Amino acid sequence: MSSRYALVAEGTQAGLLFLLAPVAGFFLGKWLGLGPIPAYAGAVLGLAAAFWNLLRLIARISK
Amino acid sequence: MIFSTSDWALLAPELLLTAGGLILLSLAVFVPKAKEEFLGFLTVLAVVATAVVLAIVAVAAPRSQGPVLGGMFVLDNFALFFKFVILLTIGLTVLASITYVGQAPYPGGEYYALLLFTGVGMLFMVSGSNLISIYVALELMALASYVLAGYFKGEVRSTEAALKYFILGAFSSGVLLYGLSLVYGVSGKMGLSDLAQTPVTGDGRQLMVLGILMLLAGLLFKIAAVPFHVWTPDVYEGSPTPITAFFSVGPKIAAYAILARIFYVGFPRFYADWGLIIAIVSAVTLVWGNVAALLQTNVKRMLAYSSIAHAGYALLGVLGFRTGYGLWGILIYLLAYAFMNFGAFSLVIFLETRGYAAESVSDFNGLARRNMPAAVTMLVFLLSLAGIPPTAGFIGKYYLFTAAMKAGYAWLAVLAVLASAVSLFYYFRIAAAMFFSEAAGARLRASYALAAAVIICGAGTLIIGLAPEGILAVLKNCVPGGY
Numbered sequence: 001m002s003s004r005y006a007l008v009a010e011g012t013q014a015g016l017l018f019l020l021a022p023v024a025g026f027f028l029g030k031w032l033g034l035g036p037i038p039a040y041a042g043a044v045l046g047l048a049a050a051f052w053n054l055l056r057l058i059a060r061i062s063k
Numbered sequence: 064m065i066f067s068t069s070d071w072a073l074l075a076p077e078l079l080l081t082a083g084g085l086i087l088l089s090l091a092v093f094v095p096k097a098k099e100e101f102l103g104f105l106t107v108l109a110v111v112a113t114a115v116v117l118a119i120v121a122v123a124a125p126r127s128q129g130p131v132l133g134g135m136f137v138l139d140n141f142a143l144f145f146k147f148v149i150l151l152t153i154g155l156t157v158l159a160s161i162t163y164v165g166q167a168p169y170p171g172g173e174y175y176a177l178l179l180f181t182g183v184g185m186l187f188m189v190s191g192s193n194l195i196s197i198y199v200a201l202e203l204m205a206l207a208s209y210v211l212a213g214y215f216k217g218e219v220r221s222t223e224a225a226l227k228y229f230i231l232g233a234f235s236s237g238v239l240l241y242g243l244s245l246v247y248g249v250s251g252k253m254g255l256s257d258l259a260q261t262p263v264t265g266d267g268r269q270l271m272v273l274g275i276l277m278l279l280a281g282l283l284f285k286i287a288a289v290p291f292h293v294w295t296p297d298v299y300e301g302s303p304t305p306i307t308a309f310f311s312v313g314p315k316i317a318a319y320a321i322l323a324r325i326f327y328v329g330f331p332r333f334y335a336d337w338g339l340i341i342a343i344v345s346a347v348t349l350v351w352g353n354v355a356a357l358l359q360t361n362v363k364r365m366l367a368y369s370s371i372a373h374a375g376y377a378l379l380g381v382l383g384f385r386t387g388y389g390l391w392g393i394l395i396y397l398l399a400y401a402f403m404n405f406g407a408f409s410l411v412i413f414l415e416t417r418g419y420a421a422e423s424v425s426d427f428n429g430l431a432r433r434n435m436p437a438a439v440t441m442l443v444f445l446l447s448l449a450g451i452p453p454t455a456g457f458i459g460k461y462y463l464f465t466a467a468m469k470a471g472y473a474w475l476a477v478l479a480v481l482a483s484a485v486s487l488f489y490y491f492r493i494a495a496a497m498f499f500s501e502a503a504g505a506r507l508r509a510s511y512a513l514a515a516a517v518i519i520c521g522a523g524t525l526i527i528g529l530a531p532e533g534i535l536a537v538l539k540n541c542v543p544g545g546y
Binding site: 004007008011012014015016018019054055057058059061062 | 354357358425480481484485486487488489491492495496499500
């Protein structure tokens, strides 16, 4: 049963990261105050990080 | 009560589809198993002919006259839209079934006839303007569906699916009918427009609300909303996969149509009583559907729980029907859902027809190397189901979430966004298996009929996502009771 809860927790975390990471990256880039490009770059980096995290989780579960 | 010829002319699509089903039943006796593909294409022809007749009726019939046939039947733009979507889902189901049923040791003639009879029930459902006519049409759809669920009668899971569907469906129909009886007992009316105008006060109001809630419970069963969803995973898993694909789309869309019509036309004055309940049901359905899907490794059960979650999203449109976005959201979301969900199931059918059980996510391993177009279209469907732009699912969810916020349920819109994010995990699990896992097996090719179904679904998913303005302009005229 605990592995099911762990899966729910990890899957939820991976999914929510898709929302939070780009937003965090966007505001981090905006905080730098160098125009809009760092903000968008931060959002893209956040999205990439969330995607990478998801792939790692899926690879671990599939083993 | 005397019905005019023009009233009966409005029934031409339903009558044609019924005739098609009866002809198929008769022909099935003479067509050998090896030639049953012919019956499948004949069924597609019947569906296309019905769509053409529907288009003629839509252009020729004066739709400003309101309900006809004793107030039982209405052909407004709302009903027309859903009729076309229902015919689309039946056509896609037949295309996806031709190879699948051909490979199975069961006769195909009755299968296609039952699909058409289910379609007749759904066409009458979306045109129902009287609670009794809606109920009778719903039962016609349901009875044919029960048989389709158990069509592979030699397989225990199929028989179990049919039995569970029948027992729980009959129970929910009983609850729905009891609700209808309470509504009639208090108001003395069955017509939706009459119900909206009938004053109800005092003790009668409490009974009316109870009747409305029981009616709602019966309808929530049909759309597989929590806590009336328990039949869905087992029925979806046990039924033949083309029928599972059909159940996940067709009857659910028809049930949403009557849910929207009943509560928009019949009970808008009671919004304060049923609004919060639908909000809570939507929230629980969203969360439970996505959490349960996270735990699944069986693809059919995963998509079943996914469809439960999508029932939760669509309820946001019912909640926000008094804003412009609510009804538009329901319409465009259900159209998008028809394409993307059926498309996803079509790829499961594709693997099953190529010898895979297609039950585990691992059956999708390396699909990109075995058939790249299939993997790419599956990715499009998964992205759309998750609500990622520029797909149809994103457009639909945008309108639904906006409707919820404008209706004063911002917390529900936020919860829906979070639930959509969580769904990325199990959708991407399939995508990762397709693109990043080792391929096992030779290259796979689909039959032309199944490929046509997948292409239609993929095109619909992308067109709605990339260029929604055209379809939205049409949908803005599709208000129930608006002629």
